[in-house]
Amino acid sequence: MPKILFRTGPDSDGKWEEDHAKISVSVKGVDESRIAAIRAPPTSAVSAVIFAAKYPGKVIDIEVTVLSDDGGVLATALNAVTLALAHSGIENMGITASCHVALTSNHEYVTDPSLAEASNAIGGITFGFVPNLTQATYTIS
Numbered sequence: 001m002p003k004i005l006f007r008t009g010p011d012s013d014g015k016w017e018e019d020h021a022k023i024s025v026s027v028k029g030v031d032e033s034r035i036a037a038i039r040a041p042p043t044s045a046v047s048a049v050i051f052a053a054k055y056p057g058k059v060i061d062i063e064v065t066v067l068s069d070d071g072g073v074l075a076t077a078l079n080a081v082t083l084a085l086a087h088s089g090i091e092n093m094g095i096t097a098s099c100h101v102a103l104t105s106n107h108e109y110v111t112d113p114s115l116a117e118a119s120n121a122i123g124g125i126t127f128g129f130v131p132n133l134t135q136a137t138y139t140i141s
Contacts, residue, residue: 021055023047029066042081045128045137049092071114074126075100094130096137
């Protein structure tokens with residue numbers, strides 16, 4: 001199971017003067033080649049559920065630190081970011097639930113696959129859903 005630390009909160013950086021909050025996600029503990037792929041979905045998911053207009057001129061900094069990765073790090077990071085958002089007190093429309101599902105060569109589905117299972121899969125999808133909005137915040141295949 002991946003282990004992830006997170007930190008979040010609204011803050012003013014003195015440079016952002018828009019009428020809504022700016023969302024900034026940083027990722028640590030993974031290869032440089034994977035940072036963009038792990039940073040984009042949390043940014044999209046948070047943008048879809050927060051009331052950004054309630055935080056004009058603020059920057060919502062989200063820091064994801066991956067301590068270990070044996071598969072499913074993206075879904076785990078998204079769940080951690082969602083919990084951090086809920087804990088921070090930043091007003092939002094709902095909590096995003098995330099999971100990763102892989103399809104094996106014998107056409108079986110594996111939820112939360114390990115790295116070995118994911119590398120042997122013929123396909124897979126990471127999905128985020130906000131139940132009370134009945135809305136997907138992202139899908140990555």
